[in-house]
Amino acid sequence: QVQLVASGGGLVQAGGSLRLSCAASGLTFGSYAMGWFRQAPGKEREFVAAISRTGARTDYADSVKGRFTISRENAKNTVYLQMNSLKPEDTAVYSCAARLSITLTVIPANYNYWGQGTQVTVSS
Secondary structure, three states: OOEEEEEOOEEEEOOOOEEEEEEEEOOOHHHOEEEEEEEOOOOOOEEEEEEOOOOOOEEEOOOOOOOEEEEEEHHHOEEEEEEOOOOHHHOEEEEEEEEOOOOOOOOHHHOOEEOOOEEEEEEO
16 A cells, blocks of 8 residues: 655744655555645645656746755655745645656646645745
């Protein structure tokens, strides 16, 4: 059974930082591209960042470029999202997803597995 468990969310002031983690089990982690998405209340799910199987390639939403960094440790079956210079508009539930592919994608439907999400709240 595949599980993606996201953690690291919380309440932070604007300008602060958080590091999210997503621990995967039940799959061959190194065979999956990984992505982070977020969903704010009343809004659709939004792509945040993605990373290739080896970590050699990454992709970011324009809204987070220069502030967020996605990385992975295949030996630990874990993907991370380092979030700096947080803004109130970054407030959302952040979820990780796994895609059995060599390509990156911003489309949620193209991911095979999803985690439960972790809440990030940025106060002004």
